[in-house]
Amino acid sequence: xxxxxxxxxxxxxxxxxxxxxxxxMKLSLKACAHCTLCAESCFLYMARDKDPKYTPSYKFLNxxxxxxxxxxxxDKVTLGEIRDNVWERCALCTRCYCPLGINIPEMxxxxxxxxxxxxxxPRFDRE
Amino acid sequence: METSALFDFIRGPLxxxxxxxxxxxxxxQFYRFFNxxxxxxxxxxxxxxxxxxxxxxxxxxxxxxxxxxxxVNPVMVIVTTVFHLCLIIAPVFLLAHNxxxxxxxGISLFSFSESFVDTLTVIFLFCGLFFLLRRILVxxxxxxxxxxxxxxxxxxxAPFITGYLAYHQTFADHYRLVISLHILAGxxxxxxxxxxxxxxxxxxxxFRFVIESEYSLGxxxxxx
Ligand code: HEM
Ligand code: HEM
Ligand code: SF4
Ligand code: SF4
Numbered sequence: 001x002x003x004x005x006x007x008x009x010x011x012x013x014x015x016x017x018x019x020x021x022x023x024x025m026k027l028s029l030k031a032c033a034h035c036t037l038c039a040e041s042c043f044l045y046m047a048r049d050k051d052p053k054y055t056p057s058y059k060f061l062n063x064x065x066x067x068x069x070x071x072x073x074x075d076k077v078t079l080g081e082i083r084d085n086v087w088e089r090c091a092l093c094t095r096c097y098c099p100l101g102i103n104i105p106e107m108x109x110x111x112x113x114x115x116x117x118x119x120x121x122p123r124f125d126r127e
Numbered sequence: 128m129e130t131s132a133l134f135d136f137i138r139g140p141l142x143x144x145x146x147x148x149x150x151x152x153x154x155x156q157f158y159r160f161f162n163x164x165x166x167x168x169x170x171x172x173x174x175x176x177x178x179x180x181x182x183x184x185x186x187x188x189x190x191x192x193x194x195x196x197x198x199v200n201p202v203m204v205i206v207t208t209v210f211h212l213c214l215i216i217a218p219v220f221l222l223a224h225n226x227x228x229x230x231x232x233g234i235s236l237f238s239f240s241e242s243f244v245d246t247l248t249v250i251f252l253f254c255g256l257f258f259l260l261r262r263i264l265v266x267x268x269x270x271x272x273x274x275x276x277x278x279x280x281x282x283x284x285a286p287f288i289t290g291y292l293a294y295h296q297t298f299a300d301h302y303r304l305v306i307s308l309h310i311l312a313g314x315x316x317x318x319x320x321x322x323x324x325x326x327x328x329x330x331x332x333x334f335r336f337v338i339e340s341e342y343s344l345g346x347x348x349x350x351x
């Protein structure tokens with residue numbers, strides 16, 4: 001297995017954060033039917049010409065879902081991609097609707113919090 | 128006669144094992160999910176008091192429906208409702224299943240006619256085909272689809288495909304093989320329910336009914 005370059009990422013701390021919320025997050029990730037019924041409830045999805053990358057489930061699967069899948073072993077580039085999913089593509093307005101009752105904003109918020117701890121967040125002052 | 132022993136195992140002990148795994152697994156997962164919730168310590172602030180579901184004019188009802196997910200995705204909501212109803216009604220009220228149940232434990236449920244259940248089976252399979260095509264063709268669904276989604280869809284439809292083939296004696300010379308595959312498929316699906324994506328069934332009942340939110344369907348007096 002190729003070793004990933006986790007330089008600059010405190011993977012132990014990421015793992016710790018993931019473990020704190022493990023039961024709920026993993027059950028939520030498992031229960032998601034991957035049906036995309038949540039898509040239209042997101043105003044950003046509607047405003048971005050229904051770009052699939054704005055589907056709420058796409059955003060939590062490719063952020064917190066990815067972190068659990070990799071068990072916290074992520075590099076800076078991946079964290080940057082997660083950042084785009086949880087900040088650029090989500091305003092955390094908490095209006096998404098999932099028929100199963102999955103708490104999408106909470107999942108995205110946790111991904112944000114983990115990224116922020118690792119120094120990955122939008123720098124409006126610089127960008 | 129090695130294969131025969133395998134068939135006997137599939138029809139006998141494995142059937143019991145799968146029922147036990149199914150029911151105990153569901154109870155276990157329900158317990159785990161429920162344990163994630165706690166009594167809401169705050170006074171419930173309800174920004175949008177729930178309208179009475181009963182009563183109201185037909186127009187009111189249509190207006191409510193059109194504002195819900197039904198109004199946004201009518202086809203999907205209809206197909207998924209039919210899919211899930213068939214998924215439960217067809218096997219539970221099937222004469223062949225109830226006869227086996229009667230032989231095994233002496234009690235059985237009411238059964239619909241075989242032709243009716245056969246129709247439900249076909250409808251179910253068309254709904255499954257709809258989901259499959261949607262997964263392949265709709266960009267936003269494809270974007271979040273992985274091999275597990277196809278596997279789960281296969282696991283859910285396999286008992287129906289094999290049950291259909293057995294009932295119609297499509298491969299009459301190999302009936303024993305077909306029915307064994309059916310039973311195996313049914314058992315695998317049952318055992319998978321508590322531990323795979325199928326667990327959304329438990330999730331739905333806990334989180335849409337128990338948790339307080341603007342979308343809760345029940346009393347919703349707990350939080351998480
Ligand atoms: C667990 C043990 C199971 C046993 C022993 C079993 C046994 C049978 C038998 C004997 C038949 C009748 C075939 C015929 O008429 O020749 C049948 C049909 C059928 N089974 Fe099962 N089954 C099992 C599980 C399941 C499950 C879990 C499902 C679905 C969720 C299922 C769905 C069906 C359907 C839909 C048919 C009828 C198909 C049709 O009439 O077109 N079965 N099964
Ligand atoms: C009784 C409670 C249940 C509820 C409220 C429920 C609800 C839902 C919802 C809202 C979806 C997403 C929409 C869709 O893709 O169709 C879904 C998908 C699905 N459900 Fe259920 N479900 C329940 C039980 C089950 C059970 C017991 C099974 C199978 C054993 C099952 C199998 C599936 C499958 C295979 C899909 C995905 C279809 C696809 O690939 O898009 N469901 N369910
Ligand atoms: S979050 Fe809910 S609505 Fe969105 S894809 Fe998952 S199960 Fe479907
Ligand atoms: S919280 Fe994020 S994903 Fe949910 S509706 Fe708002 S912007 Fe969309």
